[in-house]
Amino acid sequence: MSRYQKLCLYAILGLVMGFFTFIFFSGSLQDLQRNFYKISKFGFRMQRNNETRDREREYNSASYIDSTAQPSNRATHNSGEIAGQPEITRYVSFDNCIKDGRRLGNLLFDLAAVIFVAELSGRKAVLEKTMNISLENVFKLNMERVKDLCPCQVIGESHHLAYDINTEKIAFNDPNIRNKTILVAGFRQSWKYTLAIERQLRKHLAFKDEIQNFTENFFQEVIPSGWKRVGFVRVGIHCRRGDNVVQHFVNYGYTVPNGTYFYKAMKYFTDKYSRVQFIVTSDDSNWTREHIVNANNISPNAINITYTAGNTAGQDFAILSMCDHVIMSTGTYGWWAAWIAKGTTIYYSDWPRQGSGLARHFNREDFFPPNWIPMAYEK
Numbered sequence: 001m002s003r004y005q006k007l008c009l010y011a012i013l014g015l016v017m018g019f020f021t022f023i024f025f026s027g028s029l030q031d032l033q034r035n036f037y038k039i040s041k042f043g044f045r046m047q048r049n050n051e052t053r054d055r056e057r058e059y060n061s062a063s064y065i066d067s068t069a070q071p072s073n074r075a076t077h078n079s080g081e082i083a084g085q086p087e088i089t090r091y092v093s094f095d096n097c098i099k100d101g102r103r104l105g106n107l108l109f110d111l112a113a114v115i116f117v118a119e120l121s122g123r124k125a126v127l128e129k130t131m132n133i134s135l136e137n138v139f140k141l142n143m144e145r146v147k148d149l150c151p152c153q154v155i156g157e158s159h160h161l162a163y164d165i166n167t168e169k170i171a172f173n174d175p176n177i178r179n180k181t182i183l184v185a186g187f188r189q190s191w192k193y194t195l196a197i198e199r200q201l202r203k204h205l206a207f208k209d210e211i212q213n214f215t216e217n218f219f220q221e222v223i224p225s226g227w228k229r230v231g232f233v234r235v236g237i238h239c240r241r242g243d244n245v246v247q248h249f250v251n252y253g254y255t256v257p258n259g260t261y262f263y264k265a266m267k268y269f270t271d272k273y274s275r276v277q278f279i280v281t282s283d284d285s286n287w288t289r290e291h292i293v294n295a296n297n298i299s300p301n302a303i304n305i306t307y308t309a310g311n312t313a314g315q316d317f318a319i320l321s322m323c324d325h326v327i328m329s330t331g332t333y334g335w336w337a338a339w340i341a342k343g344t345t346i347y348y349s350d351w352p353r354q355g356s357g358l359a360r361h362f363n364r365e366d367f368f369p370p371n372w373i374p375m376a377y378e379k
Contacts, residue, residue: 091126091146092118095154095185098133104313105332106187107135111204113188115197117155121172121182138314140206149181160187162363189332190366194339205340207318215318224277224304232275232304236323236341237262237292238334239282253356257329257348259291260377265327265346266292268373270303277304279323281316285309338372349374 092114098107118125127133129145153176157164164186172178194201207215223229239262244254269276282288285307294303308316313333320326320337325344328334330351338345347368352358368374 090123091149091181092121092123093126093128093146093149093181093183094131094133095183097185102187103333104134104138104317105334105336106189107133108205108336109187109189109193109332110184111135112193112197112201113184113186115201115204116193117167117182117184119197119200120168121170123172123182138208138211138317139204140208141204142206143204149183151180152183153177153180154183154185157186157188159361159363161189161358161361161367163190163192163366164188190363191339191369192366202340211314211318214315215322218308218315218319219322222277222279222306224300226301227275227277227304232277233269233273233325234277234279234323235266235269235325235327236320236337237266237278237280237288237327238320238331238337239280239284239288239292239329240331240334241282241284241287241329244330253352253358255330255348255351255353257350258377259293259295261329261348261375262292262327263295264377265375267296268346268375269325269327269344270298275302277306278327279319280305280307281311281320282307339369345369345372346375347372348376350376 094110094114098110102110115125117123124144126144126146126149127141128149129147131145135141155167155170158166170177172182219234224232239257241256243249244256266276266278269278278292280288280292289307292305294305308319311319317333317337320334321340323341323343326334326338326341327346328338329348335347338347352362
């Protein structure tokens with residue numbers, strides 16, 4: 001046997017002995033494969049868990065959760081299992097604070113915040129099955145109703161006339177809340193809650209058929225004589241007085257514009273457009289008919305002022321929001337009509353009164369969208 005043949009034989013014998021030694025210590029090739037997989041998987045899990053803990057530590061350091069909220073003991077309504085982990089409640093809804101009598105405008109801010117938090121946390125915005133919410137008298141909403149929302153976690157806010165940045169920093173996957181429905185509390189009065197969810201929010205704000213039909217018929221009936229619809233713009237004017245002139249609210253910081261403000265705001269549009277119809281809605285029709293008038297005696301071929309009367313809050317709201325542009329006084333009702341209209345908006349800038357209790361909750365940059373036009377009257 002040649003030297004080369006001996007080397008080949010030794011190599012083959014070495015491979016055979018190594019193979020049987022391998023089998024002996026591993027039990028079997030199949031066992032070894034399983035063991036190798038377990039080791040690899042364990043290493044991956046450790047790496048992923050470390051990364052998750054780092055992220056959660058970062059979020060928790062700045063999280064803001066209402067510490068007064070007490071989780072309910074009702075049964076959890078879960079929606080599925082993720083990657084072998086415990087089921088997660090994937091819901092966001094309204095806190096019971098909305099049952100305090102708040103009306104259309106405030107409820108719309110709450111709705112925007114619920115949808116915002118749902119988008120932020122990867123959950124689904126829903127209504128509790130028995131909740132009566134007056135938004136459904138005006139809008140279709142198209143939100144699922146769920147029988148059991150809890151256990152729950154309420155999240156609050158620091159100021160109700162500002163954007164709460166801490167909401168963005170909540171670790172919604174934290175073990176303490178990941179299996180709970182998030183209930184959004186507060187007033188959440190900021191355009192910033194609408195920014196990332198505008199298209200989705202507008203889908204929820206489709207008017208009910210009867211409201212839509214009423215408004216379309218109204219617009220047809222109030223076309224000024226001799227005008228063609230394509231030849232003029234409609235500007236909705238909302239004048240809120242009512243509770244804003246009650247002394248208690250005046251002391252707190254509420255203000256109301258006078259006739260000069262509306263004159264200036266109307267002039268902005270009559271200077272810009274050759275033919276304008278102003279449609280005035282208010283909770284004080286006597287005041288508006290006296291103060292919101294054609295002060296410069298502009299030709300009736302160029303300006304028309306129509307006052308609504310006897311309508312529901314939902315009907316007047318739809319009229320405002322379906323105008324081309326909006327002049328608002330104060331309050332969330334006019335704010336939301338202007339937001340839905342999506343035209344030019346003029347708002348009263350001397351609200352709230354500086355140094356008042358209301359002003360302490362107010363952040364102008366958070367409350368009014370930057371493209372809206374502030375206007376006041378000369379005192």
